[in-house]
Amino acid sequence: MINIRFVEYDTSHFGEFIFDIPEGHDCWLLLLTHTPAVFLVDNEYRTYNSNSAVLYKPNQRIYYKACSDRYSDDWIRFDTDENYVTATPITCGVPFIIQEPDYCHNLYQLLVAEDILSNKYKDISIDNLLRTLFNKLLESYHCVNISPLYKCLNELKMEIYRKPNSDWTVANMAERLNISAGYLEEIYKNTFGVTCMNDVINSRINLAKKYLLYDHYSISEIVNLCGYRNTEHFFRQFKKITGVTPNRFRNSPFQRNHLEENQN
Structure with missing residues (x-):
């Protein structure tokens, strides 16, 4: 009560x-x-x-x-x-x-x-x-060491997942926080347990999954919508994370059910 x-x-x-x-x-x-x-x-x-x-x-x-x-x-x-x-x-x-x-x-x-x-x-x-x-x-x-930049880092992470198709690089992310690229990589990994560029990749692949299952975009359109400039690069990262090609993912009922379960 x-x-x-x-x-x-x-x-x-x-x-x-x-x-x-x-x-x-x-x-x-x-x-x-x-x-x-x-x-x-x-x-x-x-x-x-x-x-x-x-x-x-x-x-x-x-x-x-x-x-x-x-x-x-x-x-x-x-x-x-x-x-x-x-x-x-x-x-x-x-x-x-x-x-x-x-x-x-x-x-x-x-x-x-x-x-x-x-x-x-x-x-x-x-x-x-x-x-x-x-x-x-x-x-x-319970967080022993909270970076003075935690708020800025949290806002950056949220922005990455809101806008995965932006032109994210370590250099421009570091510039947003007015710190060096090396320092950004260090405190981002220490804070979130993952590098900032891995978060960029994960956010883009998550967006690609949704486009593949719920929209009618072609693969080349999805490549552009997710911020990739190279189809081969997209295919390589997508298969590394999901274990299947984009086409196989799109045609697999199991993948659709798995994604819906994760979202729920």
């Missing part, structure tokens, strides 16, 4: 802002900061970067303040007996960097909407949204 007491996003305060509750709240508090802030941790005042999350359990001391001319955050105060909160491995009262701040921010916006609108399935929706939010926080919490 989840009972939201208050939930807000994009709250903002001037630089003299201080939030100090020695006895804590009688409920849970989860913050996601948009600006750097000072938190009291282990009786020390420590500065944490923006895009940090911190979870306070009921009756735990709460202290944080602005460390610049403005402080902004998303926050939710709630009651719950759900195990994913009460038994979370996240250390309460200690901020940590969020891998996907925009994603988490969107979840806060949806939580606010559900809380305000009070639709028929409000309770189920709020529980699902909060579970997803905690899952995303756990992903960040």
